[in-house]
Structure formats: structure tokens, C-alpha cells
Amino acid sequence: MVPQSAPQALRAGHVFDGSQAHGPGIVLVENGLIRDVDLTGSVPPEHATVTDFGPDAWLLPGLVDAHVHLCWDAGPDAVDHVANGDSGALLDTARAAATTALHTGVTTVRDLGDRDYLALALRDQMPPTQRPEIVAAGPPITTRGGHCHFLGGEVEGADALREAVRQRAERGCDVVKVMASGGNMTPGSSPLARQYGLAELQLIVEEARRHGLSTAAHVHAAEAIGDVLDAGFDTLEHFSFLTADGAGLQHDLLDQVVQRGTFVSLTLGYLQGGELPSALAARIDALIDVMAKVVASGARIVVGTDAGIEPGKPHDIFPHALAQLAQLGMPAAKVLRSATAEAAEAVGLKGRKGVLRPGADADLLVVGSSPIADLGAITDIRAVYRAGNRLPRDDRA
Ligand SMILES: [Zn+2]
Structure with missing residues (x-):
């Protein structure tokens, strides 16, 4: 990273600090960190380099996508490629995915399923200023032949599960991802079936905590949702309440989620x-009904796009996901909070990401008009800063 000699003062007519909107403000950036946030309208310090984005511009924290798959190319054969491609090709895919996400204003991603720990390799190889912050799970823990088994995370039995968690900690993973139910994209796997018993899920959470890792559970069916709640997982991915012919919310489980403050990572975007996969298309109305009720419940919601897994989910899908969350009934200011400060907390980076406050990383997004008046403004990007460095203009075709 090029050392910055003078602090930069970024000025805009409006500031959203990760929690609420303010009038004009100056964010002072030095050595990759936010040094000060001045909302008093005073002049920037004399020695600072000033960039003024104008009275209509909004300064906000970079966005956080709580669930992506960088190694997956979002093509029609994404599963085949990630299962059988060589590591070099997958790393190229991941590099392109990271670049694309960053240019969309997503400055932090949580990768919840790679192969061969390639998200960690990418994190080591790519300069931080050219990619989002990567919170990584490595290959998801799954049963033999279970959901996404082709990523290499098949583990069964108490000792092997403990060892798998230890291995992820030693490799440098931040989070343990477990396929607690089956999923749609893996032949032979059913989202309605549990993959592990409660005791196994509990020992995974216990072992993860011992190593300082957070925990994310992929869950569709209600039975599996009950188990992962009891086991104490930090984030619940999908949380769809799928049934044989649709989706049916269980209010007692949703109440528990609200009471415990467990994060729900809704799969949006x-x-x-685009053509929905058939399993999803048949259930889409029921799914939307479940998600609207989850939004209305007051549960802590973050957005996970599952970017990469299929053609409808390219790595620049995040703004679409935010629009969909608003359509489910969440006010724009709350959507922005969910995509910044809340998501940062959900992925284990509370206070460091998703907020404009002294000491936080200088990951910032500048847009041309109010995203609170119209969330679509989130795509009217004037600048993206990662660790204090402004991204060069996106001149890709
Ligand atoms: Zn996923």
C-alpha cells in the first residue's frame, strides 16, 4: 500500500453514518482509517487534501454482503466449474468476482463456501485496496454426499467435526459454515432434510467459539431451523421454512429469533x-410471504446474495438485493443500516466496518443523490474507497 502523506478530507452534502442520516459533513481519512467525522460544518484541517463531492452527494460506509461465493462464476455451469475446475481457474474467477463486487460499492464480503480454501488464497494474493475485505469460511462442513459436498467439506462424527473446525481455525478462516439442511442445487440433497443432529451442531458451535470463530448455518426446513437456533449459531442463512410444496413460517421459531437477536441472512437479489431455478419458481410466492413476515417481525436482518451460484446472481447483484429488501417492506434507511452497520456486526466486524466513525476502516461509498429518498441511488456511484484508497474509475466494458 502506498503510504499517504497527508490526510484526505472527503466532503459531501449528506452523510449516512451506518445508523442515521445527517446533513453536510467531512470524513477525514488517514493511513487507511477514518480519523474524524465532522458534522458541524467547520472547515477541513489546513494540511488535508480536500475532495468535495458537492451538495447533492451522500457519503456512506461501504456495503457488506453477508453471503457470497467468490469461486463461483455465476454461469449456467457454475456448479460443474467449481466442482471440477482447476484451482488456478477458480482463483481467476474469484479475483474477477472480488473486483466486480468492490466496484458495486461492496467493500466487505463474507464468503460462505469456496473450494480448497481459495478465498483465503485470494485474500493473501490480492492487495486489500483492490478487493473487498474477505471474511472466509473455507469449504462448508457437510455430510457425505450432502449439500455442496463437491466443495470438499464432507465431515461426519464428533471427533472429525471437532477436527474440521480446528483445521479451519488453523488455516485462518473467520467463520464456520455448516450445511444444517440439504439444499436445492445438489442432486440427491433435499432442503427438507436435516443433515446433522442437534448434538453435532452444538459441538460445532462450541468448538468454533473455543477458536474464536463465528458460525453460520445453511437452513431451509423448519426442523433444521429449530436445531440451529438451539445450537446457538450466529447467523441463519436462507431461513426459508421450505416445505414439500411451498414455504410455511413457524411463528414460534421466528419469535425465538427475535428474542435472541440472532441474525437472519435473507437470500435476496x-x-x-432471469429465469428462476424450478425448485424456487414453484415456491416463490410462498417464499416472498415468509420473508415479508420475517421483515415485519423486527428480527435482525442482513442481506446475503449467494452471488455466484447461478446466472441470476452475478457478483454485482447486491443493489438488486437491497431493492428487494425494500419491496418486502423495510424502509430505505433501515435497509441501509442493515447493509452496513448491522451486516458488519453479523460478520464479526462490528465497529471496524459499516460505520463512519473515528477508528473504523476507511471503506466508503459516495453516491450522487439520496439513497433514502430512492434506494436506486446506491448505483449512482461517484467513488468507492477501500482502506482509504479511491478506486480508479471502472472502465471495464
Ligand atoms: Zn450459499
């Missing part, structure tokens, strides 16, 4: 006009 799908290209309009």
Missing part, C-alpha cells in the same frame, strides 16, 4: 427477467 435476483436479476430481473
